[in-house]
Amino acid sequence: MGRATAPGRTAAKGGLRIAAWNVNSVKARLPNLLDWLDSFTPEVALLQEIKCPAEDFPRLEIEDRGYNLAVAGQKSYNGVAILSKTPLEVARDRLPGDEGDDQARYLEAVTGSGRTVVRVASLYLPNGNPVGSDKFAYKLAWMDRLLAHARTLLALDEAVVLGGDYNIAPADGDVYDPEGWRDDALCRPESRGRFRALLHLGYVDAWRARHAEVGAFTYWDYQQGRWNRDEGLRIDHLLLNAYAADRLGGCEIDRGPRGKPKASDHTPVWCELGDAGW
DNA sequence: ATGACAGTCTGCGACTGA
Secondary structure, three states, rough: OOOOOOOOOOOOOOEEEEEEEEOOOOOHHHHHHHHHHHOOOEEEEEOOOOOOHHHHHHHHHHHHOOOEEEEEEOOOOOOOOEEOOOEEEEOOOOOOOOOOOOOEEEEEEOOOOHHHHEEEEEEOOOOOOOOOOHHHHHHHHHHHHHHHHHHHHOOOEEEEEEEEOOOOOHHHHHHHHOOOOOOOOOHHHHHHHHHHHHHHOOOOHHHHHHOOOOOOOOOOOHHHHHOOOOOEOOEEEEEOHHHOOOOOOEEEEOOHHHHHHOOOOEEEEEEOOOOOOO
């Protein structure tokens, strides 16, 4: 159609690029976030760990760059947001299954238009350490709720992308030191088994679908020179249902933001979805 | 080497994260 092409859509050629990034405080990271939005110009950005209530989100700076915005925030910790060049229709701002859970870790919205309509979720799965604690139980329960919800989403005839910080390294090849991390909540069989259960539902790990290599990471600890040594973990993921996977173009980890001053300890992962072919 | 991280607010120390 003759619709005007918005700035930043050139690389997508009518498709759209969806990125997930744990920014570790949207206020502390605002210059980094704006630099990234200006240079990469994703059509959709799924942010985690904004660490502020929705009313404190730097809305104007984002909207000035042509993004619509949806936020599920809370004071001090957690918090997720979705930025999109096209309007957002929020579907839910909490993960169903536990009315008593007030942590802001899940936000789901429908965005895109015409042949590029897509349902996206920005999710921040609990860390779960130390293993054996109530935090670990919360992580596994949260993952069980995500599995149940992901199953209900399969009934929809639309593309679905569940993106964010899963706090799970799916396999030893996603960890710089698998032996050292064997008993960590990010690598435990209980965590990995639930991640695999998502794949068994039919969701596709977009990065793994496009890359066979091991030793590619999305997170590097601030301490002990982990970034300079490239000692990290791949824990941020884009999971695609079949409708989305059928449209999957490239999927890449953008290491650029991790190397900048005042960086988050995570870096973005993004994928490109082409137009629906029908 | 008496060190070597970075957010948050309960704020000059404690808590959380991965």
